Amino acid sequence: MSADEAAKLIPSGVNVGMSGFTGAGYPKAIPVALAKHIKSVHDQGKPFRISVWTGASTAPELDGVLAEVDGIEMRLPYQSDPVCRQKINSGQMHYMDIHLSHVAQFAWFGFFGKLDIAVIEVAGILEDGRLIPAASVGNNKTWIDQADKVIIEVNHKLSEKLEGMHDIYYGTALPPNRKPIMMTEPDQRIGEPYLRCPLDKIIAIVETNETDRVNKFTEPDETSKRIAKHILDFFSKEVAEGRLPKNLLPLQSGVGNIANAVMAGLNEGEFENLKSYTEVIQDGMLGMIKSGKLVSASATSLSLSPDGLKELNDNIDFYRERIILRTQEISNHPEIVRRLGIIAINGMIEADIYGNVNSTHIMGSSIMNGIGGSGDFARNGYMSFFVTPSTAKNGAISAIVPMVSHVDHTEHDVQIIVTEQGLADLRGLSPRQRAICIIENCAHPDYKAALLDYFDRANNSGRPVHTPHILSEALSWHERYEKTGHM
Amino acid sequence: MSADEAAKLIPSGVNVGMSGFTGAGYPKAIPVALAKHIKSVHDQGKPFRISVWTGASTAPELDGVLAEVDGIEMRLPYQSDPVCRQKINSGQMHYMDIHLSHVAQFAWFGFFGKLDIAVIEVAGILEDGRLIPAASVGNNKTWIDQADKVIIEVNHKLSEKLEGMHDIYYGTALPPNRKPIMMTEPDQRIGEPYLRCPLDKIIAIVETNETDRVNKFTEPDETSKRIAKHILDFFSKEVAEGRLPKNLLPLQSGVGNIANAVMAGLNEGEFENLKSYTEVIQDGMLGMIKSGKLVSASATSLSLSPDGLKELNDNIDFYRERIILRTQEISNHPEIVRRLGIIAINGMIEADIYGNVNSTHIMGSSIMNGIGGSGDFARNGYMSFFVTPSTAKNGAISAIVPMVSHVDHTEHDVQIIVTEQGLADLRGLSPRQRAICIIENCAHPDYKAALLDYFDRANNSGRPVHTPHILSEALSWHERYEKTGHM
Numbered sequence: 001m002s003a004d005e006a007a008k009l010i011p012s013g014v015n016v017g018m019s020g021f022t023g024a025g026y027p028k029a030i031p032v033a034l035a036k037h038i039k040s041v042h043d044q045g046k047p048f049r050i051s052v053w054t055g056a057s058t059a060p061e062l063d064g065v066l067a068e069v070d071g072i073e074m075r076l077p078y079q080s081d082p083v084c085r086q087k088i089n090s091g092q093m094h095y096m097d098i099h100l101s102h103v104a105q106f107a108w109f110g111f112f113g114k115l116d117i118a119v120i121e122v123a124g125i126l127e128d129g130r131l132i133p134a135a136s137v138g139n140n141k142t143w144i145d146q147a148d149k150v151i152i153e154v155n156h157k158l159s160e161k162l163e164g165m166h167d168i169y170y171g172t173a174l175p176p177n178r179k180p181i182m183m184t185e186p187d188q189r190i191g192e193p194y195l196r197c198p199l200d201k202i203i204a205i206v207e208t209n210e211t212d213r214v215n216k217f218t219e220p221d222e223t224s225k226r227i228a229k230h231i232l233d234f235f236s237k238e239v240a241e242g243r244l245p246k247n248l249l250p251l252q253s254g255v256g257n258i259a260n261a262v263m264a265g266l267n268e269g270e271f272e273n274l275k276s277y278t279e280v281i282q283d284g285m286l287g288m289i290k291s292g293k294l295v296s297a298s299a300t301s302l303s304l305s306p307d308g309l310k311e312l313n314d315n316i317d318f319y320r321e322r323i324i325l326r327t328q329e330i331s332n333h334p335e336i337v338r339r340l341g342i343i344a345i346n347g348m349i350e351a352d353i354y355g356n357v358n359s360t361h362i363m364g365s366s367i368m369n370g371i372g373g374s375g376d377f378a379r380n381g382y383m384s385f386f387v388t389p390s391t392a393k394n395g396a397i398s399a400i401v402p403m404v405s406h407v408d409h410t411e412h413d414v415q416i417i418v419t420e421q422g423l424a425d426l427r428g429l430s431p432r433q434r435a436i437c438i439i440e441n442c443a444h445p446d447y448k449a450a451l452l453d454y455f456d457r458a459n460n461s462g463r464p465v466h467t468p469h470i471l472s473e474a475l476s477w478h479e480r481y482e483k484t485g486h487m
Numbered sequence: 488m489s490a491d492e493a494a495k496l497i498p499s500g501v502n503v504g505m506s507g508f509t510g511a512g513y514p515k516a517i518p519v520a521l522a523k524h525i526k527s528v529h530d531q532g533k534p535f536r537i538s539v540w541t542g543a544s545t546a547p548e549l550d551g552v553l554a555e556v557d558g559i560e561m562r563l564p565y566q567s568d569p570v571c572r573q574k575i576n577s578g579q580m581h582y583m584d585i586h587l588s589h590v591a592q593f594a595w596f597g598f599f600g601k602l603d604i605a606v607i608e609v610a611g612i613l614e615d616g617r618l619i620p621a622a623s624v625g626n627n628k629t630w631i632d633q634a635d636k637v638i639i640e641v642n643h644k645l646s647e648k649l650e651g652m653h654d655i656y657y658g659t660a661l662p663p664n665r666k667p668i669m670m671t672e673p674d675q676r677i678g679e680p681y682l683r684c685p686l687d688k689i690i691a692i693v694e695t696n697e698t699d700r701v702n703k704f705t706e707p708d709e710t711s712k713r714i715a716k717h718i719l720d721f722f723s724k725e726v727a728e729g730r731l732p733k734n735l736l737p738l739q740s741g742v743g744n745i746a747n748a749v750m751a752g753l754n755e756g757e758f759e760n761l762k763s764y765t766e767v768i769q770d771g772m773l774g775m776i777k778s779g780k781l782v783s784a785s786a787t788s789l790s791l792s793p794d795g796l797k798e799l800n801d802n803i804d805f806y807r808e809r810i811i812l813r814t815q816e817i818s819n820h821p822e823i824v825r826r827l828g829i830i831a832i833n834g835m836i837e838a839d840i841y842g843n844v845n846s847t848h849i850m851g852s853s854i855m856n857g858i859g860g861s862g863d864f865a866r867n868g869y870m871s872f873f874v875t876p877s878t879a880k881n882g883a884i885s886a887i888v889p890m891v892s893h894v895d896h897t898e899h900d901v902q903i904i905v906t907e908q909g910l911a912d913l914r915g916l917s918p919r920q921r922a923i924c925i926i927e928n929c930a931h932p933d934y935k936a937a938l939l940d941y942f943d944r945a946n947n948s949g950r951p952v953h954t955p956h957i958l959s960e961a962l963s964w965h966e967r968y969e970k971t972g973h974m
Contacts, residue, residue: 089951094917099866100897109869110730111902111914144609175736175828175869196955204607233654242568243597249662258614334867341662364958366951379586380821382662385518406954407843412858413835415598427598430561430581439895463969464853465894466577469967471851473961479958482950 003029006151007037008202012048014116017107017143018062020253021055021301021328022280024233025136026062027153028210035065039444042069042455049073053107055138055300056100056279056372057081059213067093070214076112078370079105083167089366097360100279100373104142118143118150124197125159125205130194133166133325134158135212136301140195141168141327150201156209161316166325167191179335186250186340187296187324216305217260219285220273223389224261226420231385233344234416234423244343244383250277252337254346255303258387260284262345267293277340279373281323289322290315298324300331332376344377345385348409350399351370351417351442353435353455354425354467357386357404357409363478364405371408376415383417390419390444394485398447400438401452403474419441428449431467432459447487490516493691494524499535501603504594504630505549507631508542508788508815509742509767512623512698513549514608514640515697519601522552529556538558540594540602541788542625543587543766543859544568544757546700549923554580563591563599565857576699576853580928584847587766587767587817587860591629605634609682610645611657612692620653620812621645622854623788628655628814630849637688643696648803650963653812654678673737673764673827674783674811679809680734703792704770707748710876713907714745715947718872721910722758729751731870737764737826739864741833743872754780764827766818766860768796768810776809777802785811787818819863831847831864832872835896837886838904839930840922841954842913842944843874851892858895877906877931883973885934887925889941890961904929918954920947947973 010016020026034050041048051074052066066072070092075084077098078227088095098106108111116430118248120140124132133140133154144150154308169191171179183190194218220228238244248271253259263284266274276297277287283305288294288312302325330336337344349368350358359374360367378384388399399419411431417424422441426434439451458468477487494517497503507513509676528535534726538561539553553559557579562571564585575582585593593599607627611619620627621642625872631637656678658666672679707715725731735758740746750771750807750828753761763784765774771796775781789812791799799806817823823837824831837845851928865871874890875894904911909928913921926938945955964974 033808048825067502074915091919091952092947094920095953096915096917097899101638103897106914110728116493175673175826176732178826179671180669180822180826182667184666185663245663289596289597301872334825335667338821339662339665342663362951364956364961365945365954367953373901375866375897389830390704402855407897410542410894411860412584412589412862412895412899427593428583428600430583432578433581458852459578464849465578466576466582466854467848467852469851469890469892471966474851474962475958 001204001206003033003206004207005028006449007033008216009036009203010050011115012050013333015051015053015113017053017115017118017139017147018058018059019055019120019134019136019140020477021136021138022057022303022459023059023214024212024301024303025121025134026058027119027140028061028155029153029206029208030151031062032065033157035069035071038071039069044316053139055136057369061213078285078372080369095367097367097370099330099371099375101334101376104139104327104329107142107146107375109303115143115146115342118147119153120144121153121155121163121349123155125152125154126194126343126376128198129197131197132160132163134193135274137166137168137325137327138300138398139328144195144197147203148204151199151206152202153206153208156207157211159313159316161320164193165323166193168195169327170196172329181335183336184339186275186298189324211309214303214305218257218258220264221394223420224258225265227258227387227418228261228265230423232260232269235271247271247273249341249343249382250274250275252278252342252344252360254374255282256347257282258347259345263288266348267291277342280330286311289319290472300326300328308475316324324481332373334376334380337380340380342377344381344384345387346374346378348386348388350401350404351438352401352404353438353451354431355411355414355417355434355438356404356407359406359408361406363482375409378391378409384413384415385418386414387418390421390442395446397481398444398487400447400451400475401477402451402470405478432465443446488691490520490693490726492746492787493517493693494520496638496690497521497604499537502540502600504540504605504626504634505545506607506621506625506627506703507545507549508623508625509544510546510788510789511699511790512608512621513545514606515548515642516640516693517606517638518549519552520667522556522558522868523798525558536566540599542623543686544856548700549610549755557899561570565859572854580627580855584636584668584854584857586858586862587815588821588863591626591816593813594629594633602624602630602636604635605637606640607631607637608640608642610642611647611680612639614640616684616686618684619650620646620682624655624812624814624932625787626815631682632849634688636690636955637684638691638693639689639851640693640695640721641695644698646800648807651680652807652810655680655956656814656817657683659816664953667827669823669824669903671826673762673785698796701790701792705744707744707751709909711745711748714874717749717905717910718749719752719756734758734760736828736830736869739763739829739831739868742767742769743834745834752776754778761876764829769931773798775924776806782785783809785813785818787815818939819860821831821863821867824867828869829864829905831868832874833861833865835873835875837888837891838873838925839919840925840938842901842921843891843894844897844901845891845893846895848893851971862896865896870902871900872903872905873901874905877908877929882933884968885931885974887930887934887938888964890956891940892946892962892965919952955969972973
């Protein structure tokens, strides 16, 4: 049926589970039609809102249009849309920020209430009703399992040759009936290539013909290259000292240009026979697969630029053998992440001198995107990096502060901090030792003296000094930025 | 040999792994002798310090005496000794606070440097050299595996009938060689009852005859009983609504009187055939095993009062069938905690109105004990409670504050907050919804108006309101307490 007809099957007040993870695999027609419908209802003076659960971020055609018409009551678990963000920070919509490995199980447990409808993009439908997943898997399996009704978008733009790339694990259960997940290699298949969907759940099928909207990557800038170099040098040292195997351990890296630069660095570097076990495959990883440096990549989403997508489609038989797309509960599963010994590399907004990391909030109150899977990998991985340029806004903001304005990763979960200035290896250090290490290695020279001054005065304030602080000044850098435009 | 002779085998500058977890199973003679030796060296004007790694907290005979003579350079991963705490907070010794499930693996990975010597209390030695563990297992397996030299304390006061109660798992490995841990039931045995120790590592055996020092529990007070009742009522509601099985899921509960009160409440309540999968077995759990309410208990430590110890020893054959003591990497393992679906109940120092929890720091700078295993269970369990009386210091301190002064558990890991005032169920709520829920249900009446006032003003401050804050006031309650003695 048409998207307009399908959208009208979604009533106000329901919880809707939509496909989509980092701009890949989101439904492209129904959210747009639904937003139009919601606007017309609002124009009649009637309320209409739904709660939207996804895998992670989607695109303007989903988060953007629905937020624009004030159609979202509650959004979870991760978003990165500018309109959505503005509505959340102005108090017009609720947002709940959850570890990506927790979302599916909390839905099964009933912790978010009942899931009413699933809206899922697929690459195709088999004759027996099984679905060929699209460019991301995310929580699609769970949404289909949990929802009473399912709406399918078949995107003809997607190569049906994606068939066979996915690995959907159907071995999960509710406690007390859970079993070990029998995966011991990052590129091991443990499931099946299709999503199962009872035919009687399907209330609509809509056809589309559009590509995912993923921006072109910029070439790595000098800052990203320097961050990447610090990480690569550190890998070499760890290998030399026997704390990492020669081909490292499976790599996870967050989204964005720094992550891409690390991949570019690895692609030119000394390490061979690498594997990745991550959330998102970006262009950088594709390049590494092509060169042979990366033997295989496991993720839940293929988030490729137009160039990357062309490369994939042109060589789909080659990549299908080397890429596995899983459900996000498996790509981010604590059990697997710990067993495989993942090297976790994630971006952040700011870190404090004691190694607490803020990944989500600008100046303590304003959500940026969300925690995503960074906590899943940082907590359970073998080695955990957090990376950022040492300043933002042309130097007006220091990424190293006396106290972070929001904590997403505590001192207990942060091992290595990297900026273009250098790398702080916090393993085995107490808070006071961490402070010196972070300030000396990671702070921008313009802020180093002020940070050392804060630390020294906190150390000599007469207050306890396990974690020295001056409470009246701890958040003053953020206050100063808001008042003067400079920290 | 004598403890004095054995202690002299420990040189200055080494890393020493000692047994001990929550006041149980710590070596009783050697640390005292070592402290005496260190003092005599210091008296000659020479330096002498070691780093002390344990399972968790020990007793005055270990942490107390070594801290007293300034003999500890670095302490990890958890302590609760008053002298130790004072030395840490005055800057005289370093302390590194680590998730208990991380300690053993970080030692294998080499992240803390080389472990030189292990000092381990045991209940007995078999003819072939295998060791009967004492009242706690903690990290003993790892310390023996990793250390070059091992010193054994055989404590004759321990019933050799403990033999068979322990389950030491020898299936761990370094990535990329890790395998699934094949445990699916909380009372399943997956290891062997003895610690293996190569005979050529043993450089000394010392005999002792002393009981563990665990304080008598106070009868649950009114506050603890009310907290326990809120939790039990919540369990009943969750069972009625289908979100928990009738016999609940395996229980984890932290150390102390509130945890003991919850156990006492469960012992008088409606739930049958319970199991526990926790760190520490205290008197309350022993009572539940005796009554038959608790079918089995798995932990890494038996931390019993003198009365509890007598009860255990008098009925050791009964309890040995129902209690399993494991290594702490297994008792707290993310893989197992998630698979079994643990109900996690942990104490805290304070929570903020958005559900961030501080478990470790008084007024942001002063360490209390440490995070222990609370993060292992809160992050990976099925359902996560944090509990505290709503005030401390006779009402001078509110346990609910605008912003916590230190974060150990982020908003992403905290589901349910309980004080004697009530229970805040935060599942599925956004930060602003959480604030109302926590203030209304958990804050003490004396502080409720001030918290609501802060929240309202933050909401109307003109700043972004995903997580409303007034940065200049966020930590002002802690500042006020330090200035005036009252929040």
